[in-house]
Amino acid sequence: MDDKLERAARPHLEEGERILWIGRPIPRHYARLWIPIAIMVGIPFALVALGGIGMALPALAAGKTGSATIQPAVFGLPLLAAAVGLLGSPIFMAFRATRTTYAVTDRRALIVTTGLGRSVQSFAPGDMADVRAIELTDGCGCVFFARRSQQTRFGVSSRSIGFDSIRDFLLVEGLVRDLAARTGAAA
Numbered sequence: 001m002d003d004k005l006e007r008a009a010r011p012h013l014e015e016g017e018r019i020l021w022i023g024r025p026i027p028r029h030y031a032r033l034w035i036p037i038a039i040m041v042g043i044p045f046a047l048v049a050l051g052g053i054g055m056a057l058p059a060l061a062a063g064k065t066g067s068a069t070i071q072p073a074v075f076g077l078p079l080l081a082a083a084v085g086l087l088g089s090p091i092f093m094a095f096r097a098t099r100t101t102y103a104v105t106d107r108r109a110l111i112v113t114t115g116l117g118r119s120v121q122s123f124a125p126g127d128m129a130d131v132r133a134i135e136l137t138d139g140c141g142c143v144f145f146a147r148r149s150q151q152t153r154f155g156v157s158s159r160s161i162g163f164d165s166i167r168d169f170l171l172v173e174g175l176v177r178d179l180a181a182r183t184g185a186a187a
Contacts, residue, residue: 002022006019008112009022023168024097026165029165046084049080052076056073102172129180130147140169142166144162145162145180148161
């Protein structure tokens, strides 16, 4: 087992709990999931922002300071900041993948994320439902075993939770199915 990964998970284990599998997302695959969003949303935001700023610069350089002159730049700067964030999201997600540890123990599944703080998500067999694996490229895949729903102003939003972009995903799927079967949750 990787010592660094084990050090991230070990403080969250209960007395006598054993790690059956431990890993982390593959950064390039984890980042690749965000590239379409970065392109489809980030580039249009950047173009609109640069257009607004570009319209305002000649007037500002000429000394005009009216609201019609400044408004495009005022709206363009926040859009440009959002565009930079969106275009940089694949890089951020690749970095986040290096700070995420997944573990399957003999009692539960854990997702530990470090960074500015530490986030620990624990899934006991009773928390698992609809265990499924999705194969990606290069022999890696995702194993999902839980769902989170939240109320939004547009209705209820639901997302799958599990281990994204991992090696040995079929092995992990089997371990998670065995764990979930303790309550009959594996579909």
